[in-house]
Structure formats: structure tokens, C-alpha cells
Amino acid sequence: MKRSVRLRTAAVSLAMTAGLLALPVQAHAAASDGLTRAQAQTLIDEFEARPVPPTSPAARLQKRLAEDGDPADVIDPADYRCDTNTPVRNWLADSRADWTASDQSAGDLFLQVVLLDSVLFPDAHSKDFGPHGEFTKAVNKSFTGLGRFWDIDPSRISVVAMHSDVLRDPAGIARVFEEAFGVEESAALQFGEALATIADQDKFDHGDHPYFTFNAFAINGLDLGDGRSIPPEIIMGDGVLQGFKAVGLDDVAPASIVAHEYGHHVQYQRDLFDSPLTGPEASRRTELMADSFAGYYLTHVRGAHLGWNRVRDFQKVFFQLGDCSFAAASHHGTPEQRLHAAQYGFTLAELAFPRGQVMPTTKFAAKFERVLPLLVAPNA
Ligand SMILES: [Zn+2]
Numbered sequence: 001m002k003r004s005v006r007l008r009t010a011a012v013s014l015a016m017t018a019g020l021l022a023l024p025v026q027a028h029a030a031a032s033d034g035l036t037r038a039q040a041q042t043l044i045d046e047f048e049a050r051p052v053p054p055t056s057p058a059a060r061l062q063k064r065l066a067e068d069g070d071p072a073d074v075i076d077p078a079d080y081r082c083d084t085n086t087p088v089r090n091w092l093a094d095s096r097a098d099w100t101a102s103d104q105s106a107g108d109l110f111l112q113v114v115l116l117d118s119v120l121f122p123d124a125h126s127k128d129f130g131p132h133g134e135f136t137k138a139v140n141k142s143f144t145g146l147g148r149f150w151d152i153d154p155s156r157i158s159v160v161a162m163h164s165d166v167l168r169d170p171a172g173i174a175r176v177f178e179e180a181f182g183v184e185e186s187a188a189l190q191f192g193e194a195l196a197t198i199a200d201q202d203k204f205d206h207g208d209h210p211y212f213t214f215n216a217f218a219i220n221g222l223d224l225g226d227g228r229s230i231p232p233e234i235i236m237g238d239g240v241l242q243g244f245k246a247v248g249l250d251d252v253a254p255a256s257i258v259a260h261e262y263g264h265h266v267q268y269q270r271d272l273f274d275s276p277l278t279g280p281e282a283s284r285r286t287e288l289m290a291d292s293f294a295g296y297y298l299t300h301v302r303g304a305h306l307g308w309n310r311v312r313d314f315q316k317v318f319f320q321l322g323d324c325s326f327a328a329a330s331h332h333g334t335p336e337q338r339l340h341a342a343q344y345g346f347t348l349a350e351l352a353f354p355r356g357q358v359m360p361t362t363k364f365a366a367k368f369e370r371v372l373p374l375l376v377a378p379n380a
Helices: 037-048 057-067 087-095 101-120 136-149 170-181 185-199 202-207 238-246 253-269 279-299 308-320 335-350 361-375
Strands: 007-009 158-162 216-223 229-237
Touching: 037 101, 037 185, 057 101, 057 170, 057 216, 087 238, 087 308, 101 158, 101 170, 101 185, 101 202, 101 216, 101 229, 136 158, 136 253, 136 279, 170 185, 185 202, 216 253, 229 238, 229 253, 238 253, 253 279, 253 308, 253 361, 279 308, 279 335, 279 361, 308 335, 335 361
Parallel strands: 158 229
Antiparallel strands: 007 216, 216 229
């Protein structure tokens, strides 16, 4: 099946569920003097109870994501050792230890607004990577290196930053709701005010909380249905880069994450997404393959060519992002499986012969398919 839209997450899975994306379709009374938090929360609750217009860009994206899910294809959790008690995931959990259930629900809505804003309005934000631009050089260098390394067309792909500054801008949030969900202007502005009011609290770092951008994506373009489209791109969130800095892996994390997302673009251009697998097994296959592509690039003499000590570090990056969501359509593989997939790419790079030769992507994928059953063999 030909797929025009794909979102792939490097880190945590994005829960693009109908409930979270349920949106307002009618105007509310104007609040000219700003909203109290209670008023803002009431508006958000009302908005969340409403359906998403079926032809909106957000619904297109949501539909595409939902197609991947099949509750019948659940991986048996009893087959695997799995523990997501990893430093970066613990760091993210600690950062929101004081959140209530209602805060969490607001946070989940914020991260979707932030993603849609980055996808729809990339020119409205800084092109730097990281909260203070501290990862700009590393991300751009990796992206350029990957373009030279793999045998796909890099000119069709761009890399854009995902910041969360829109959460301090009611008009910016409103624009997302107008464009992404077809919300009428005055209602969108009210929703923008409500969201900005809720975001402006210490526990949300006044809109800058890393949870809102703790992710990275590869999108194979998106037809917006109104004559406009989004090009194939990689989206890099500030939060996931911040998280790996906090756990001491910032020297390898930007390159590792860009390399994983670039691996998805290899899959798009080489038609590698389709397989007999469905649901979580299908997602696990493509994610582990992207980890292997990344491991190969990161260590190959013509790629990032990381030294031994940093090899161990980049393997930790993939390990720490594993998940135990065996029933989720976005399952990325357990920490151990992701580690082994990255190690497999590393091993192929070590064995490269002649030493400077880069394997064609289709040959690499064929090798990966043969090793996949070993990578996902039950180990409980
Ligand atoms: Zn991925």
C-alpha cells in the first residue's frame, strides 16, 4: 500500500487519539480581559469533547496513524524482558512528577499543538536546534553527513526544529486550530487564550516544558487538501535533546536521533515500509530497521565514524528510548531490542569491506530482514 503520510517517532510514541485531538467547532463568548485558569480549563474541557472535522489536516494525519493500529496484532508481553526504567525516561518522568491527571491531559494537548505548529508553520520559528540553539551545529552536521552517506536523494528532505514557544502566543495557537482543524476564527482565538493561560504556570515551565517537545519525527510529506502541502522532513524537538543532555549523552544524541529519522526517509524512498506484518509488529520492524541504519552510519568510516567510547554511548541512546508498549501501533521495540538493532548496524560497519565502502540501502534492508527474527526473538 502506498502511504503519503507517515509520522515516525524516535522517542516516545505520540498518542494521536481521537480524544486528544477532539476540537472545538463553535464560538464561545468573548473574554476580553483574559481568562482565569478555571475558565480556561472549562473551555478546554468543552473543546476536547467535540469531534475533529473529518477533512481537516489534523484528521488526515490522525486517520493515517490510526490505520496502522490493529488491536488483534498484540505482541505477547510475557515473551519479553522489558524495563523502561532508563535514565532519560526517568528524567522526563521526574520533570513532571508534580503534574495532576488534568495537567497530564493538558500536556498531551500541548504537545500535539506544538507538533502541528512545527509542521504547518516552520517559518514562524527559529531554525536553531535546542532551547538555546546549542544543538544546531550537531544536527545540521549530521543531516549533511547522512545526505552524503546513503544512496537516496537528500535534496527532497529538510530538517526543521520543534520549539514550544507557540504556547506563549494565543494568536499562534489559534492559527494552528484554524489551519489544522478548521476551527472558526473567533473560537480558535478563544481556545488559544485558554491554552496559553493554562501553559503559563511554573509546572509547565511557562510553555517550555521538555515534555511538549520530547520527540522527533520523520514525515513523508503531507497533502493538506487545500492545494498546499508539507515537504518530506525531519522534525527535531528541543525536549528530547535536552533530556539526553541531562543524562550526559548530548555528545552523541543529536547525531543518533537524526540518523534514526533519516533511516525512515531511506524507508520512504526505497519503499521499505510494507511487509506482511501489521500493528505493533510492523512498527517494531521499521523502527528497529531505522536503528540499524543509524548504527551503521554512526560508526562507519565514511559516516560519523565515532570512536569506541562513543559507540557505547550512542548504543545507550537507543536502549534508553525503548518501550514496553507491546499493544501500541507505535511500538518501537524494547530497550534491549533497540540496543541490539543499533549494534547490528555497528557490526556491519565494522565488517565493511573494502573498508570505505558504503552498502547500498536496498542491500542493507535485505540483510536486516534476515536478522529481524533474531532481534525480536522471545527472551523472557
Ligand atoms: Zn522512528
